[in-house]
Amino acid sequence: MAATPRTARRTSPRPSSRASAGATNGSTTPSDTLAVLRQFRELFRVSQQHYQRIESHCGVSGAQLWALAELSRRPGLTVSGLARVLSVHLSTSSNLLDKLEAQGFVRRSRDREDHRVVRVRVTPAGFAVLAKAPPPVEGVIPDAVRRLDARARARLHADLAQLLELMSVRSPDAALKLLAEP
DSSP: OOOOHHHHHHHSOOOOHHHHHHHHSSOOSOHHHHHHHHHHHHHHHHHHHHHHHHHHHHSSOHHHHHHHHHHHHSTTEEHHHHHHHHTOOHHHHHHHHHHHHHTTSEEEEEOSSOTTOEEEEEOHHHHHHHHTOOSOTTOHHHHHHHHSOHHHHHHHHHHHHHHHHHOSSOOGGGGGSOTTOO
């Protein structure tokens, strides 16, 4: 179960003198709040840097690389199947595939039994992109979250849900967009 803010403050380690100084110099923001803010900043900056490395090495966005990786693991996946494994909106999945197909990295084809179904496969050029990609291909945040043990993932999920509940501005649609895309 997630700790309440009061409990979290009591059980948190003492902040460093440098962090404490920021909270006592007239600032109304507690130093533990600033420490968490710095962690969020680092998470997103490191993620951005990883996606920039991917783009410079591979010529595709981080989201496109992740899509290629998932398609290579699941040959013949559908557009909706890709949306499901990436946890994105169907239109986001379709747009990713449009870009990958235009670059010659994937091929779409109609299913032989049901012509309404479109299957997607990675081309040799797409496999070449994957071969030169710096790991982790799904991005540093999804990779790190996946590597947490189940209990830590559950705690993180609960704590982030609580944080989102406390925010005065919300955007549930943002949850269906990839970090690596603008």
